[in-house]
Amino acid sequence: MQTILYFVIALGILIFVHELGHFLAARLFGVRVETFSIGFGPKLFKFNCCQTEFAVSLIPLGGYVKMAGEDPDKPPKSPDEFYAKPPWQRIVIALAGPMMNLLLAVLFFTLSYNLGRYVPSYQVEKVKIGAVASTQIPLKPGDTIISVNGEKVKNWKEFNQIVALNPNREIKVKVKRDERVEELTVKTGIDEENGIGTLDVVPAIKPKIGKVIEGSPAQKAGLKPGDVILKINGQDITSWRQVVEIIGNSKGKEVELLVLRGKKKLRVKIKPKFNEEVGRYTIGIVPKFEMVYIKYPLPEAFKKGIEEFKNQTALFFTFLLKLITGQASIKSLGGPILIAEVAGKAAKAGISNFIYFMGFISLQLGYFNLLPLPVLDGGLILMFLVEMMRRRPLSPFFREKFQQVGLFLLALLMIIVFYNDIMRVIR
Secondary structure (H helix, E strand, C coil), rough: CCHHHHHHHHHHHHHHHHHHHHHHHHHHCCCEEEEEEEEEEEEEEEEEECCEEEEEEEEEEEEEEEEEECCCCCCCCCCCCCCHHCHHHHHHHHHHHHHHHHHHHHHHHHHHHHHHHEEEEHHHHCEEECCCCCCCCCCCCCCCEEEEECCCCHHHHHHHHHHHHCCCCCCHHHHHHHEEEEEEEEEECCCCCCCCEEECCCEEEEEEEEEECCCCCHHHHHHCCCEEEEEECCCCCCCHHHHHHHHHCCCCCCEEEEEEECEEEEEEEECCCCCCCEEECEEEEEEEEEEECCCCCHHHHHHHHHHHHHHHHHHHHHHHHHHCCCCCHHHHHCCHHHHHHHHHHHHCCCCHHHHHHHHHHHHHHHHHHHHHCCCCHHHHHHHHHHHHHHHHCHHHHHHHHHHHHHHHHHHHHHHHHHHHHHHHHHH
């Protein structure tokens, strides 16, 4: 129930801001607005003010601003009707909704950074390699990445974004290795599900146990979450990579761990078991990812918000291009069910994470509505631009066919995202 509530709150705010953009732009140019509705279908409640009916409707999956004289086939009867206005003013009115969503995204990103939130510590630390999963990658454990393709990287988040935007390509990576700097050519992979770039390397993680698997050798030996591994077979341990390598190469022979639990040091003997799933010996422990609290004063939070907006914009259009060219899978698309699920998780993680999530969705909503497709704001803008260039209105036949194509594409998209959502729930 809480998940549905958070979903309605998030979507309601984003829809309200979007429609408010259309409303304010219309009033700015003297267009009479007949109805301002959040939601579709039967109206739950409504009131009238300033010649406009304001309403909240039953289905919270959108909204609309109904303006006087929106039928292009009927000559305008008064100067306050939509089609009585020149094309450039109609373009501004159509553009205002998506632009409000994009501005809201910047605001929410900024507010999230200003309020502060917890993130995995490795995301804000230097890009130090903890393990490399493929022999085809010339990087080594212990390497610190300085730049990629000449672009400096400060942390793992920036590095992952660069990799994501360069699928199946060679990238130039400058690393610090044993007190010297080297430049390497690294080939990225590609995530077949969504077409983004991948690289089989993981951060350097501290040797602290986050979880002990039920029924594992580690649980039987008495290891507990929070234990810090100091030594294995007398060898000093400083990273989780060493834990994986030593236990993985044990060939099933008993190993002795020296662990720190609180202020006490304990010696524990464990016999590793071969794990068919990962193809090596394990003892059934998972590392603890330390979380850090990041918070910035307002001026710096605004800079971070702009930076996040740019990064998410690049990811949106890169993914869109991959989708159009067939390099990304439509299985990665999500709809209302997925949004509701993520909204609930974000809200449980704290108000700052929920605000960040709303910023992310607001950005997606803004750019999606700007796509030059019929029935979307971008489709209207495209038609008005063509009208400006032709210096005369489009024919009713063309507009009808254009709208039919748009409705078909939108219906197809809704079927795909709902199917994906349902399959995710089933799985």
